[in-house]
Amino acid sequence: MEILAEEGADTMEHRTVDVAIVGGGPGGLSAALVLGRSCRSVVLVDSGHPRNEVTYESHGFLTRDGIKPFELRAIAHEQMQKYENVTMINDLVQSVEKDQNRFKTTTTSGVVISSRKLIFATGLKEHLPTIPGLKETYGKSIFSCPYCDGWEHRDQPLAIIGNQKDLIHSIRLIYNWSRDLVVMTHGPAALTEKEKKEVMNRDVRIIETEIKEISSDEGLLKEVAFVDGETIQRKAAFLVNTGAEQATFLPEKLGVPLTKNGSFETKEHGKTKIAGLYIIGDAAKRFTGLIGAASEGYETGVHMNREFVEEDWMRDA
DSSP, rough: OEEETTTTTSSSOEEEEEEEOOOOSSSHHHHHHHHHTTTTOOEEOSSSSOOGGGGBOOOOOOOOOTTTTHHHHHHHHTTTOOOOTEEEEEEEEEEEEHHHHHEEEEETTTOOEEEEEEEEOOEEEEOOOOTTHHHHHHTTEEESSSSSSSSSGTTTTTTEEEOOHHHOOOOOOTTOOOOOOEEOOOOOOOOOOOHHHHHTTOOEEEOOOOEEEEEEETEEEEEEEEEESSSOOOEEESOOOOOESOOOOOOTTTTTOTTSSSOBBOOOOGSSTTEEEETTTTHHSSHHHHHHHHHHHHHHHHHHHHHHHHHHHHTTO
């Protein structure tokens, strides 16, 4: 495997391959691995800044539970070294076009990749609420996913921060990990009177007062202060809405529509309405988790190679 750091490159480089992959998380890396092992030429472009880089540990990945995010990627890169037909570029994709039966992917440093097929495994990016102190704690003691971080904070004093239409479902979910729970909606709660009674009957307090600030020590949550002067001490919290949106909207420019929930519209195996274009992981499902994204990458890689096999068989007739 060739790894190129393209930042600051002076000349434009052209590469012609079977597959270009945008995004080097578990989905993109898994697709690159299975395609590399299928004797396909692959170029994977990744910025090196994954969504989970703010976290100390990653969880739920079989045999790698508790691994640091960058360690998981480092192991993947090391294991890919033996596949000389796979190239990784540390760069950002600036534009993507489709011309007849090929895709043209151009990076910010001027690398141009011509590929028969294209995979987007770019995931989502956060747009956190503007609450003072939230950024300093996010990923360290305030989280978005209880399946990723709930176990480590089970039975501790927890908070739910935020508000959204299906808030009651978030409350029921976090209540599974701790009964010592306070819901902080930072404004009028999106709960019916029946739902409020349901919550309070379980000794879960709902605070609708605006949050003034979040206090922490080296990212570890200490207390939440409200504009009316009240303070609540908590050990950790879960954010119900991180404002996550697509990390890139380039597939939309190729003709792939967004669904109502902000995901790219896909079919089985990550296929889209654009022939040869695939989208996998959180970009297509909103939430897959590390192992789910890796599974999708493998599935898409296998299906894509089957397409190559049929196309090449017919071409060589």
